[in-house]
Amino acid sequence: MRSNRGYQPRVEKKDAHRINNLIRVPEVRLVGENIEPGVYKTAEALRLADQFELDLVEISPNAEPPVCKIMDYKKFVYMQKKREKELKAKSTQIVVKEIRFGPQTDEHDYEFKRKNAEKFLKDGSKLKAFVFFKGRSIIYKDQGQILLLRLATDLEEFGKVEAMPVLEGKRMIMFIAPKKKK
Numbered sequence: 001m002r003s004n005r006g007y008q009p010r011v012e013k014k015d016a017h018r019i020n021n022l023i024r025v026p027e028v029r030l031v032g033e034n035i036e037p038g039v040y041k042t043a044e045a046l047r048l049a050d051q052f053e054l055d056l057v058e059i060s061p062n063a064e065p066p067v068c069k070i071m072d073y074k075k076f077v078y079m080q081k082k083r084e085k086e087l088k089a090k091s092t093q094i095v096v097k098e099i100r101f102g103p104q105t106d107e108h109d110y111e112f113k114r115k116n117a118e119k120f121l122k123d124g125s126k127l128k129a130f131v132f133f134k135g136r137s138i139i140y141k142d143q144g145q146i147l148l149l150r151l152a153t154d155l156e157e158f159g160k161v162e163a164m165p166v167l168e169g170k171r172m173i174m175f176i177a178p179k180k181k182k
Contacts, residue, residue, distance in 0.1 A: 018058040019073050020046060025066055028058075032070040039065060095125040101147055103131055103140035110147070114154055117176075121158040127176040134170070144172045152176065 023042055030040045035048065049056040049070045057076070060067035097120040099113050117127050129151055131144035148165040155176060162175040 017073070018061065019055050020049070023056060023058050023066070023068065027065045028056075028068040029063065029065050030068055030070070031059075035070060045070075096128050097125045098128045098130070101129070101131045101144070103133055103137050103144045103147070105147060110151075114151060117151065117155055118158055121155060121176065121178045124178050126162075126178065127155075127159065128173065129176065130171045130173045131165075132171055138170065141167060141172060148172060148174045 025042060027039055028042055028045050029038070030045050031037050045056050045068060052070055054070050055073040056068050057071055057073050058066050059069050099117050101113065117129065120127050129148055131147060133141065133144065145165045152161045152174065159176040159178045162177045165172050165174040
């Protein structure tokens with residue numbers, strides 16, 4: 001026999017606004033197009049909404065009396081979702097790419113990693129460059145700092161330094177943000 005623990009039945013999402021017969025107050029303040037603004041009995045407001053073949057929607061339930069508007073509720077919800085979707089599409093996700101160096105990275109490896117860093121910045125990603133010190137190599141922290149500053153000057157035309165090299169434990173970290181495209 002299966003247990004029902006953890007089972008939650010699917011519940012329909014409740015509308016954000018009370019509409020039509022769900023409005024249970026004696027009077028409402030009515031606003032909307034082609035309507036004289038004012039305080040109406042709820043039954044009268046419902047009759048007006050029915051007359052226009054629209055819905056009576058409670059906009060501000062905490063007001064005294066609650067503010068209602070006569071409108072096409074389905075269209076209103078659709079437009080609201082459409083607006084939210086557009087805002088979500090406009091917001092961009094920031095991707096952080098990492099590049100790791102050793103304190104004594106040779107020239108060929110440096111050039112290879114610099115080209116990758118350049119590509120990441122051109123693609124619009126943020127860059128986290130760090131030098132990792134193993135064991136006793138921490139004595140070369142000045143070389144690590146010079147390496148990161150050299151990288152920053154080489155990538156100057158593609159991005160700007162957000163945070164100068166900082167030593168955190170066995171890592172020296174620097175952030176470079178991409179320059180905005182014109």
